[in-house]
Amino acid sequence: MTTFLQLILSGIMVGAIYSLVAIGVVLIFKSTGIFNIAQGAILMLGAYILFAFLVQLAWPLWIALIITFLLAIAAGYLIERFALRPLIGQSFLAAFMVTLAMIGLLEGLVTLVWGTFGRRYPEFIPTDPIRLGPLVLSQEYTWSFFIAAGLIVAFYFFFKYHRLGLAMRAVAEDHQAAQSTGISIKTAFSLSWVIGAVIATAGGILLATSAGVTISLGTVGLKALPVVLLGGLESIPGAIVGGLIIGIVEKVAGGYLDPMVGGGVEEVVPFVLMVIILLVKPYGLFGQVRIERI
Amino acid sequence: MQQPETTRKSTLAVDNIFLSFGGIQALKGVSLEVGEKEIVAIIGPNGAGKTSLLNSINGFYRPQKGRIFFNGLEVTNLSSHRRAQLGLARTFQNIELYTGMTTLDNLMAARHIHMKYNFLWGALYFGKAHDEEIRHRRVVEDIIDFLEMEAIRKKVVGALPYGKRKLVELGRALALEPKLLLLDEPMAGMNTEEKEDMARFILDIYEEKGIPVVLIEHDMGVVMDIADKVVVLDFGEKIADGSSKEVKSNPRVIKAYLGEEEPAQTGTKV
Structure with missing residues (x-):
């Protein structure tokens, strides 16, 4: 029982970060109609940028954070302005392919600048765990959870x-x-990309504090995909619920099945769940069901 | 081309606009003027270019030629949201509402352009922001009273019946505090009672709030009753422009509506 509760708790903690990242995807999809599959790549870039200022340049944490988020704002704005605005009015697929290309571009850029070795932030969150009766929580997860939850409430x-x-x-x-x-569509488009990039960066930094700064953060960011499909592409509450569900399922399945198959279940389960969702409920839990009249 | 001298007095002046989509000429040199105190109706057979004209006026379409003036200011090259900010409000033939929001929220969303402070700060402390929110709420509640929508103010508009949604759309246009109202078939698909209500609201808006109105309407009875001026389009051209009486007896109008046969009438002015 304790194991089960423990797994659920860690699931909620990591799920909150997935929710946060997924909100960025939903936001961009809702306002611009573009499915941004590069959210994970932007997340990874954000984590690396903080690494550059915090570790490589050894600047104080708060200055490094401010600069990282200013750069995230600039990145979001520039991506929308130069990569996607010219495609307004083009097919869904064209814009989707651009975001797909962005993954390659950003991963290449990161590899070029920082290489492929995993890095770590210096520990700016205390490492001694918090104990809640029999349950143990790492401080990193707890902080991440409250920061993610705070950001969600702020949004x-x-x-x-x-x-x-x-x-x-x-x-x-x-x-x-x-x-x-009297509302400017273009302003709203830029703003959703800016917010999307800021959210991704926040998620990237939170994930990197426990998982390390690596290229594979992009894959973790890709978990936003099952999250938004579960919650429904158009629904922000759906992204929150979806994130928590994916987080819990992943941790619980990992906890019980990993010893049997020798690990890696956590990576697979969200996507297995995604396939099942697509079969059973193609619009997700809270998505808009499209009625096609024939 | 120099600015027509009439733009000084009129609320809206459309000057010789041409609009085409590929090879299709939607508007061929249409001019139109709306005075400070006028209800102008645009009529014409299907495909005559009525909605294209309205879309050109509010900036959804950009005519290839011609100019548009609004309250003496040239708006030809302004985007549609800028024109809305100047006071050009409109409704749509196929209702365009924020279907997931309530009536109240739909109207509040239109107050966006008038907001200076943020409600966010209003939620945190009492001050100017709080006063401002109260002011916006008052404007919106007045409109809800005015259009008799009290019963549906907290209802999600997607679930409302058609006639009510048309009304919410009109309310949203009014929430902009517009200087000119463009209505695209405000009574289409309504029953007689709803039509009468809508006609009364349009007249009230015009008389009580002093907002000039341009409307597209198919119901000739309504048009004859409420419009000061009628503009008739056919195949993208303006074929008549005048009081409802003048227009009704215009042979080109009769021909456009009834077909080829030339009525044996003389002495009508085009």
């Missing part, structure tokens, strides 16, 4: 109450209506 308030959040919700629902009430 919730942004969308509900901020002028630009309101504009973005309007654009996500109906482009024509939004334009006719």
